[in-house]
Amino acid sequence: MAASSTLVRAARRSRRITQARLAELTGIDQASVSHHERGRDAAYSTVDRLLAGTGHRLYAAPTRRDDAASSAEAIREHLRTNDTDRALRALLQLNDNLTAEHGLVRGILGLTEPERTGDRVWDAAIAALVAWRLNQESIPLPGWVNNLDRTLTVPVVFRVDPADPAPERDDVPDEFAERGVLAWADTFASV
């Protein structure tokens, strides 16, 4: 389930506004904005006000699957504790979520710009994965997916374990190669 704190933080950062500015825009004091973004429950009306301050609103989508923003938050938390295994599982879960949905609903899972994970390779990998799965159904890409700062200038092998072999170009989906993330398509394959 997507936490409202994730939605608000991702929405605010995608608009490049500070918590102080959001507090000013919404009339909610900064400490409350900060508390909420750190996970404290808030009333629906408060969440709606905070999102309004970022130029967003809530809609209900016909899916229970987490979107890219929620997955990125899980990845960021795992990377913070150096748990790359669980970070990868969260990325694979996003892959499974995207492939399980079709058409516009798949697109919705990629719509909100995720927060940075603190690691440029993973930020580029998230963008690449969303672009790859949306392109497969010719779904228009959200703008954040093509942000230049989600592309690595020097290509990097996407290594989760030191023993992961480097792929050949043909092993890498185009959307990953274009963003400089040399990940195997097979990594995202089910059995």
Place this chain on the structure above:
Amino acid sequence: MTGTALDRAAIITGLRDLVAELRDAGEVAGIRLVGGAALALRYFDRGTTQDLDVLHISPGSEESVAAAAERVAYKHGWDAKWLNFEVTRADAIPTLGRAVEWETIHAEGGIVIEVASKEAMLVMKLRANRPGRDTRDIRLLLALCDVHTLEDAGDLYEQFYPGDILTPRAEKIVHAILDGEPTAPPYSPGPIDI
């Protein structure tokens, strides 16, 4: 549980609720677990995605297990297909060579849950050999199975998949693991109380 994955405690809760649902419906069932969830449950600490690779065996029916799993999913807000039977159809379980040993982790009232042996888990992971996704599992399973050479890994693989050999990519992964810093056998993740 995070929003994106079932952790070990959630897997145990899910299986416990599944057993309760089957019992309440008067059903019997044989359920075998493989894949990442089985590894997290029985062998070592590990992240998982939101599905459990399972195969149904006698007694009972796959349909009744799937129906009970759907009720558990609804209760917890999980994906209705959190029990994934595709592994049976994907021909991932070795059937032609050495028989897979199964360890019983629950048996009560005609409902039996089993987990594949570590050797079987290793060869299945070697067969999949998806970089990133399977590498750490292969690393830890090699240590658990006390396999320290590429030749021994290949021999074990051929026992389960006779006439088949490790792919070059699987060999490359095993070689890189054995060539690097030694990996200590992982600690058991703890008791499984279903």
